[in-house]
Amino acid sequence: MASTPETLERAKAEVPSHIPADRIREIDMYALEGIEQGYHEAWKKVQGPDTPGMIWTPFTGGHWIATKGELIREIYSDPERFSSEVIFLPKEAGEKYQMVPTRMDPPEHTPYRKALDKGLSLAQMRKVEDKVRDVAVELIDGFLARGECDFSAEYAAIFPVRVFMALADLPLSDVPILTGFARQMTRPEGQNPEEMAADLEAGNDGFFAYVEPIIHARRGGSGDDLITIMVNAEINGEPISHDKAVGLVALLLLGGLDTVVNFLSFFMIHLGRHPEKVAELRDDPLVLVRGVEELFRRFPVVSEARMVAKDQVFDGVELKHGDMVLIPTALHGLDDSQNPDPLELNFARRAMSHTTFGGGPHRCAGMHLARLEVTITLQEWLKRIPEFRLRQDSPPVYHSGIIAAVENVPLVWRV
Secondary structure: OOOOOOOOOOOOOOOOOOOOOOHHHHOOOOOOOOOOHOOOHHHHHHHHOOOOOOEEEEOOOOOOOOOOOHHHHHHOOOOEEEEOOOOOHHHHHHHHOOOOOOEEEEEEOHHHHHHHHOOOOHHHHHHOOHHHHHHHHHHHHHHHHHHEEEHHHHHHHHHHHHHHHHOOOOOOHHHHHHHHHHHHHHOOOOHHHHHHHHHHHHHHHHHHHHHHHHHHHHOOOOOOOOOHHHHHOOOOEEEEOHHHHHHHHHHHHHHHHHHHHHHHHHHHHHHOOOOOHHHHHHHOHHHHHHHHHHHHOOOOOEEEEEEOOOOOOOEEEEEEEOEEEEEEEHHHHHHOOOOOOOOOOOOOOOOOOOOOOOHHHHHHOOOHHHHHHHHHHHHHHHOOOOOOEEEEEEEOOEEEEOEEEEEEEEEEEEO
């Protein structure tokens, strides 16, 4: 059985001389203290009344953590000070990450982002809404009569993956190997930064080797699938280069196979424990459509990073060029100063603040697809299963990382 960050003795980096002692906290993003009670609850505990906006941890190679929503938004929005040259931690692992355009800063990043936006635009998503709905209905109807399911394994791990594989025109038989690569990249295993870097690099290389022949086959094609659109895009008036096409398509696969998968399970755990919230969504279609954004605010799953681009003073501390800053999206959505009573799921909330989809030039290109998938899941689920609960005798198992994950979400309902 492979070792994971939760089960290993955690290595610590030496504290650099420019780190004030009162800013040091022992927080491991891959093994959050108290995570057995919930991933978001574990991050929320970091935001104590005496916690500064910027803290430093010796774990995961040693790095800063932004703990306040306003700082997280500022870091996302300012690539001149906080570069995307390295976005994954530990830094040794992030340096192995080669996908396009997430490691680029503007203006180099801009034309690649335009290509992504073309394939994942709101207009494109409206064209596939019926296909997405058909997948949701088929899956729910498959276990409806049983009165129970493991939502994580039987729906969340399948629905967005089937949708994405259809959009990309890829065979479902390839899913197991691709989800393995995604795990290596978002929750890399190892006893130290070097071993975690090797695991992440193996996942990155696996994606690249997988997409290589597909890109060759779809160059010059006229299909309307996501991959054909990407590999025939123009960058600054010229056809996209082969190596950049490999990085761009690999990024699509990584994004489509891990993020929404885990988000769905997190919010269904909460709904399974709070029937009154289910009733609000069920009884008013408008509340459901508007409430999706509150779900994204409450249950972010991404914790990526930025590299300090130049020496500077930020939140009263010295940041050195090359320092890494973790920007957990959970700490923005759960910041009391940004969202009053943030742990409360409030579908009447209007002035919400979050960076669940990132921010600035790297705001998530797949956000329209994510919103569509969540909306359709709730609509079709509540049509068929208007009341359900989370079984109490088998608690969910949470994992933290670049993208948080949860396993074992046993839901039951009356047939």
